[in-house]
Amino acid sequence: MTQTAFKAGGAAVVAASPPAGRRVRRSAFQRKLFPYLLVAPAVCYLLMITLYPGVYAIYQSFFFVRFNEWIPAGFDNYVELFQHDEFWGALWNTFVIGGIALTLECVIALALAYYAYRDPLIRGWRIVFLLPMLFMPSAVAFIWKLAFADGRVISDLLMRVGLITENIDFLGVVWNARLTLIVADVWQWTPFLFIIFVAALQAQDKEIEEAARLDGASWSAIFWNISLPLMKPVIAVAVILRGIDITTMFANVFIMTQGTPGGTTETISFFIYRMGFRTFNFGYASAASAVMLILTLIIAQLLLKRFFRSGRA
Amino acid sequence: MAEIELRNVRKQWGAVVGVNDVNLTITDEEFLVLLGPSGCGKTTTMRMIAGLEDPSAGDVVIDGEVVNEVDARDRDVAMVFQSYALYPNMTIYENIRFPLRMRDVPKARHAELVQRAAEMVELGDYLHRKPGALSGGQRQRAALARAIVRQPHVFLMDEPLSNLDAKLRTAMRVQLKHLQRQLKITTVYVTHDQVEAMTLADRIVIMDGGEIQQIGTPDEIYTDPANTFVAGFIGSPPMNLIGGRLEGGSFTAPGIRVDGLGENAGARNAILGVRPEDCHVVGAPAHFNAKIFAIEPMGDQTVVSLSTDGHLVEVRAARDYRAPLDSMAHISFDLDRLYLFDETSGERLR
Ligand SMILES: Nc1ncnc2c1ncn2[C@@H]1O[C@H](COP(=O)(O)OP(=O)(O)OP(=O)(O)O)[C@@H](O)[C@H]1O
Ligand SMILES: [Mg+2]
Numbered sequence: 001m002t003q004t005a006f007k008a009g010g011a012a013v014v015a016a017s018p019p020a021g022r023r024v025r026r027s028a029f030q031r032k033l034f035p036y037l038l039v040a041p042a043v044c045y046l047l048m049i050t051l052y053p054g055v056y057a058i059y060q061s062f063f064f065v066r067f068n069e070w071i072p073a074g075f076d077n078y079v080e081l082f083q084h085d086e087f088w089g090a091l092w093n094t095f096v097i098g099g100i101a102l103t104l105e106c107v108i109a110l111a112l113a114y115y116a117y118r119d120p121l122i123r124g125w126r127i128v129f130l131l132p133m134l135f136m137p138s139a140v141a142f143i144w145k146l147a148f149a150d151g152r153v154i155s156d157l158l159m160r161v162g163l164i165t166e167n168i169d170f171l172g173v174v175w176n177a178r179l180t181l182i183v184a185d186v187w188q189w190t191p192f193l194f195i196i197f198v199a200a201l202q203a204q205d206k207e208i209e210e211a212a213r214l215d216g217a218s219w220s221a222i223f224w225n226i227s228l229p230l231m232k233p234v235i236a237v238a239v240i241l242r243g244i245d246i247t248t249m250f251a252n253v254f255i256m257t258q259g260t261p262g263g264t265t266e267t268i269s270f271f272i273y274r275m276g277f278r279t280f281n282f283g284y285a286s287a288a289s290a291v292m293l294i295l296t297l298i299i300a301q302l303l304l305k306r307f308f309r310s311g312r313a
Numbered sequence: 314m315a316e317i318e319l320r321n322v323r324k325q326w327g328a329v330v331g332v333n334d335v336n337l338t339i340t341d342e343e344f345l346v347l348l349g350p351s352g353c354g355k356t357t358t359m360r361m362i363a364g365l366e367d368p369s370a371g372d373v374v375i376d377g378e379v380v381n382e383v384d385a386r387d388r389d390v391a392m393v394f395q396s397y398a399l400y401p402n403m404t405i406y407e408n409i410r411f412p413l414r415m416r417d418v419p420k421a422r423h424a425e426l427v428q429r430a431a432e433m434v435e436l437g438d439y440l441h442r443k444p445g446a447l448s449g450g451q452r453q454r455a456a457l458a459r460a461i462v463r464q465p466h467v468f469l470m471d472e473p474l475s476n477l478d479a480k481l482r483t484a485m486r487v488q489l490k491h492l493q494r495q496l497k498i499t500t501v502y503v504t505h506d507q508v509e510a511m512t513l514a515d516r517i518v519i520m521d522g523g524e525i526q527q528i529g530t531p532d533e534i535y536t537d538p539a540n541t542f543v544a545g546f547i548g549s550p551p552m553n554l555i556g557g558r559l560e561g562g563s564f565t566a567p568g569i570r571v572d573g574l575g576e577n578a579g580a581r582n583a584i585l586g587v588r589p590e591d592c593h594v595v596g597a598p599a600h601f602n603a604k605i606f607a608i609e610p611m612g613d614q615t616v617v618s619l620s621t622d623g624h625l626v627e628v629r630a631a632r633d634y635r636a637p638l639d640s641m642a643h644i645s646f647d648l649d650r651l652y653l654f655d656e657t658s659g660e661r662l663r
Contacts, residue, residue, distance in 0.1 A: 207398040214392050216389075221415060
């Protein structure tokens with residue numbers, strides 16, 4: 001890549017040189033530097049908007065932050081964090097809610113994709129399935145909140161259909177509340193995975209499927225033996241992207257449950273938010289963020305390694 | 314075990330015609346070779362037999378039953394794909410075993426059958442590798458092994474040996490022929506290679522432009538070509554086709570005069586066909602006299618190219634034949650091995 005950048009740069013210099021065709025000679029140092037100069041603006045920009053706040057947060061996590069002063073705290077924030085039940089609770093909630101939602105999303109999206117990808121209509125119109133993602137997350141959260149609220153749409157519908165006899169308190173009972181968060185997330189994000197999986201299936205070599213057919217495989221056997229294993233890397237990437245996104249689940253929690261009942265729907269993001277902006281314990285919130293960052297990186301790295309190694313020959 | 318019949322089968326995609334009105338009966342236990350230039354519809358024909366492509370018109374009949382609506386899976390054919398179509402996520406062993414698993418062959422026999430198929434294609438050492446870690450020829454042999462590991466109704470093989478070196482190809486050819494004779498399974502085999510076609514086939518089907526040009530035993534195809542396409546396609550070097558005039562039993566063209574070709578009275582333009590091995594270099598002026606353009610020693614023979622009227626005629630001479638370029642050569646033809654074709658339609662006249 002640097003090679004190309006250099007060539008392109010060299011050509012530009014030659015083209016811009018005077019009509020006599022005199023070549024501009026540059027020192028080895030300059031030639032090495034040139035590609036870096038080209039990417040420098042983009043790198044600076046990225047550093048500013050991502051790295052700087054990140055590093056700042058980690059730095060902050062080693063202080064007790066008061067309004068007027070920062071008191072050095074060493075690892076005290078971390079020690080306190082690891083002894084804090086609410087932190088572990090939030091971690092567990094994130095894991096449970098995110099895990100179930102992600103699993104459901106993957107399974108539903110995969111199943112739909114597998115039944116749908118041969119359909120020419122869906123090939124042509126798959127963009128339609130992106131609609132739920134285009135809605136503003138907070139608006140979606142409000143709609144779901146209204147739908148699930150005590151005695152509202154969902155309960156009413158279920159009663160009319162005759163599945164239940166009395167109102168269900170969706171937002172007031174632990175697992176019901178978690179369920180509402182899961183449903184909201186699944187509704188909004190399954191299409192995203194669906195589209196990725198459809199694209200992956202459509203990219204697979206048709207002749208391999210034909211060969212399997214002639215070898216006597218049923219469609220489900222083809223799926224389990226061939227399509228699914230070949231999709232592993234795509235699934236891994238999708239799960240990692242979605243997983244990172246889901247661990248930072250905030251809007252739905254903030255709008256629909258605020259962590260209630262009894263903190264059982266409080267996700268890590270909401271916990272960090274609460275520590276930072278409700279109790280103004282910024283150093284503590286930063287410490288929680290740093291821990292989450294490291295955890296996420298480790299898990300993502302493990303997943304990537306595992307799936308990409310087994311996907312190769 | 315299986316007789317296959319194609320009745321007026323046609324395949325087109327929009328305006329593109331891949332196969333046009335093919336009628337063909339493949340008898341039980343026959344080894345049929347489809348031969349033709351690239352893009353002539355061989356693969357398409359085969360895919361229609363397999364059930365991977367629906368004919369646009371006509372019927373595919375297997376054992377007297379129209380199978381147009383029968384799913385590929387239920388036709389019980391085994392196919393070697395031109396592009397191999399190995400399963401990239403499985404080892405070669407798993408690839409070869411896959412049809413056994415899917416067709417409910419008892420598990421206990423899998424290892425033995427896979428081993429036997431792999432050994433037949435000389436692939437025993439690579440069973441634990443994945444297709445991505447094999448060379449083109451090795452992949453091709455793996456695809457072949459996957460097809461022959463079980464005993465289907467029909468074998469369909471789309472250029473299964475095209476990527477192998479000459480030695481391996483000869484060895485595989487013999488293996489395949491033996492296997493087919495032993496199992497007595499109807500086989501349709503596509504190839505570009507004439508030698509393969511000649512040596513393997515019970516009958517050869519020559520195709521061009523989606524249409525069948527001739528069906529016949531290798532001998533018939535070689536000695537009795539139906540038209541100029543077949544004549545010019547088969548043989549290496551192929552038959553010389555020389556345009557000229559036919560009048561009163563004599564054929565004339567620049568440098569050529571052949572008498573005694575029947576009593577055909579009416580004068581007409583015609584094409585003379587003569588195989589290189591039916592030409593003999595002689596000392597004195599004969600049927601055909603022309604300048605030598607090139608001499609190619611082949612080891613067992615020498616191919617001499619003569620230039621006449623802007624195109625080349627190839628002649629087979631003795632292995633030690635040598636002559637200076639541009640010198641005159643005199644050629645006599647075997648009169649009873651000359652062919653005449655109509656100039657416009659290319660159909661055989663004599
Ligand atoms: N899916 C398709 N859509 C349109 N045209 C096609 C399609 N498949 C094949 N064809 C055309 O049909 C003709 C026959 O193709 P086919 O693959 O049967 O050739 P072939 O004889 O197997 O050639 P080769 O020896 O190169 O493999 C070709 O002209 C090809 O371009
Ligand atoms: Mg082909």
